[in-house]
Amino acid sequence: MTPTSNNGKTGISIPAATMERLPRYLMQLFRLRRKNCDSVNSQSLGEALGLKDTQIRKDLSYFGVFGKARYGYNVEYLIKAIESILGLTSEYNLAIIGVGNLGKALANYAVQVNSNFVLKLLVDTNPEIIGTTVADLPVRSMDDLPQLLSTQEIHIGIIAVPEKAAVDVANILVEGGVRALYNFSQAELHHIEGVFIENASISYGVYKLAHHLSGSWPRKK
Amino acid sequence: MTPTSNNGKTGISIPAATMERLPRYLMQLFRLRRKNCDSVNSQSLGEALGLKDTQIRKDLSYFGVFGKARYGYNVEYLIKAIESILGLTSEYNLAIIGVGNLGKALANYAVQVNSNFVLKLLVDTNPEIIGTTVADLPVRSMDDLPQLLSTQEIHIGIIAVPEKAAVDVANILVEGGVRALYNFSQAELHHIEGVFIENASISYGVYKLAHHLSGSWPRKK
DNA sequence: CTAATTTCGTGCATTTTATCTCGAATGACG
DNA sequence: CGTCATTCGAGATAAAATGCACGAAATTAG
Numbered sequence: 001m002t003p004t005s006n007n008g009k010t011g012i013s014i015p016a017a018t019m020e021r022l023p024r025y026l027m028q029l030f031r032l033r034r035k036n037c038d039s040v041n042s043q044s045l046g047e048a049l050g051l052k053d054t055q056i057r058k059d060l061s062y063f064g065v066f067g068k069a070r071y072g073y074n075v076e077y078l079i080k081a082i083e084s085i086l087g088l089t090s091e092y093n094l095a096i097i098g099v100g101n102l103g104k105a106l107a108n109y110a111v112q113v114n115s116n117f118v119l120k121l122l123v124d125t126n127p128e129i130i131g132t133t134v135a136d137l138p139v140r141s142m143d144d145l146p147q148l149l150s151t152q153e154i155h156i157g158i159i160a161v162p163e164k165a166a167v168d169v170a171n172i173l174v175e176g177g178v179r180a181l182y183n184f185s186q187a188e189l190h191h192i193e194g195v196f197i198e199n200a201s202i203s204y205g206v207y208k209l210a211h212h213l214s215g216s217w218p219r220k221k
Numbered sequence: 222m223t224p225t226s227n228n229g230k231t232g233i234s235i236p237a238a239t240m241e242r243l244p245r246y247l248m249q250l251f252r253l254r255r256k257n258c259d260s261v262n263s264q265s266l267g268e269a270l271g272l273k274d275t276q277i278r279k280d281l282s283y284f285g286v287f288g289k290a291r292y293g294y295n296v297e298y299l300i301k302a303i304e305s306i307l308g309l310t311s312e313y314n315l316a317i318i319g320v321g322n323l324g325k326a327l328a329n330y331a332v333q334v335n336s337n338f339v340l341k342l343l344v345d346t347n348p349e350i351i352g353t354t355v356a357d358l359p360v361r362s363m364d365d366l367p368q369l370l371s372t373q374e375i376h377i378g379i380i381a382v383p384e385k386a387a388v389d390v391a392n393i394l395v396e397g398g399v400r401a402l403y404n405f406s407q408a409e410l411h412h413i414e415g416v417f418i419e420n421a422s423i424s425y426g427v428y429k430l431a432h433h434l435s436g437s438w439p440r441k442k
Numbered sequence: 443c444t445a446a447t448t449t450c451g452t453g454c455a456t457t458t459t460a461t462c463t464c465g466a467a468t469g470a471c472g
Numbered sequence: 473c474g475t476c477a478t479t480c481g482a483g484a485t486a487a488a489a490t491g492c493a494c495g496a497a498a499t500t501a502g
Binding site: 043 | 477479481482
Binding site for chain 3: 473474475476477478479480481482483484485486487488489490491492493494495496497498499500501502
């Protein structure tokens with residue numbers, strides 16, 4: 001069986017919560033590979049990620065049989081399998097709109113993360129930023145964005161502009177044919193027909209921490 | 222009844238999923254306030270956030286009665302109530318560790334978000350950054366961090382350093398008495414006794430989008 | 443004042459998610 | 473080669489979250 005096959009499980013719908021965890025599994029597997037680990041079992045994987053071992057086995061079981069009794073999972077094989085499940089078999093072109101501090105951080109980030117994501121385009125409105133080079137790419141003018149989108153295919157648009165500009169930027173991207181948006185602005189983007197939207201919600205975590213500190217967050221065991 | 226009271230619901234444990242949504246409600250309420258809206262009903266709040274109206278009513282009902290039939294919720298009152306639930310009745314001092322692009326972005330962010338969060342400390346290891354001013358604060362040396370933590374109380378430590386340094390930074394913060402960490406590094410931080418940890422996981426969204434684009438993400442209706 | 447209508451709050455059904463349990467497979471070891 | 477310990481896979485069970493449906497409250501209109 002190849003890692004890409006689904007082991008006859010077609011038709012069964014995968015829990016969204018499971019899909020959410022796969023990137024975390026993948027990241028941890030990359031770390032293990034860097035440490036030259038050949039195999040990993042569900043228990044140690046769980047400990048590294050703060051999850052129960054049964055959770056990991058159940059998650060992986062949706063996609064077929066990856067593990068072996070008394071051995072665990074082969075790291076390399078599982079990486080290939082999860083990459084395949086996540087659709088990391090092809091490349092995705094990224095555009096970052098807004099090259100302030102956050103945009104720059106994301107640009108440098110994007111290069112490291114995974115070679116399946118290729119940063120193609122940086123755009124800003126600020127004349128002082130336009131023309132500078134960030135992550136080996138020139139920053140282009142927002143005015144040129146529609147035209148730039150027509151000359152190269154962008155799969156994922158990363159929105160790193162102030163809240164007020166986010167909706168306009170989203171519309172330009174969608175009109176330019178971008179079908180997936182990763183929104184780092186405070187704006188709430190939803191419900192654009194045929195477009196996948198992921199909201200990063202950077203600031204919410206601090207509220208959760210405030211609540212924890214203030215007293216009575218219901219703890220998980 | 223004051224917004225802070227629990228309307229006799231003490232003892233009932235609040236679903237974690239509900240707590241996760243409260244910051245989003247709060248943000249949307251801030252937007253409504255800025256637009257001088259006095260009231261909002263569960264339906265329009267739901268539309269703005271991509272949630273069902275029943276979800277919002279149920280969430281709020283855990284904390285008592287905030288709404289009125291044929292009127293909805295008073296924006297100002299609901300803001301006060303949620304702020305109280307989230308523990309935003311006192312101030313929280315923030316330290317940002319790592320003043321690269323991400324740290325700078327977070328520093329400028331933190332100032333806007335909410336006056337309950339007060340940025341007190343910026344720290345980095347890079348001699349070229351140490352001594353510069355970001356968000357009206359001088360960047361201090363990482364070497365001085367333990368000492369700085371002993372002279373002022375920091376409630377929330379924001380980790381914006383490279384993955385390799387994250388665990389060390391976390392340890393220094395915890396030893397310095399910080400009980401809540403917001404981790405923006407790629408490192409997985411878990412299980413520090415008595416410390417609340419929130420992982421921002423900035424890069425995972427792009428994997429989800431890749432999977433969406435590649436085909437068969439199970440859609441929610 | 444009464445009826446009509448809107449919108450909340452909440453008990454209950456449904457769906458989704460997490461956890462438990464245990465048989466089966468695998469490799470280690472005598 | 474047989475026994476033992478380990479670790480997976482997956483069905484059964486428990487827990488959590490969501491969504492429905494309806495009674496009650498409140499406002500408006502006649």
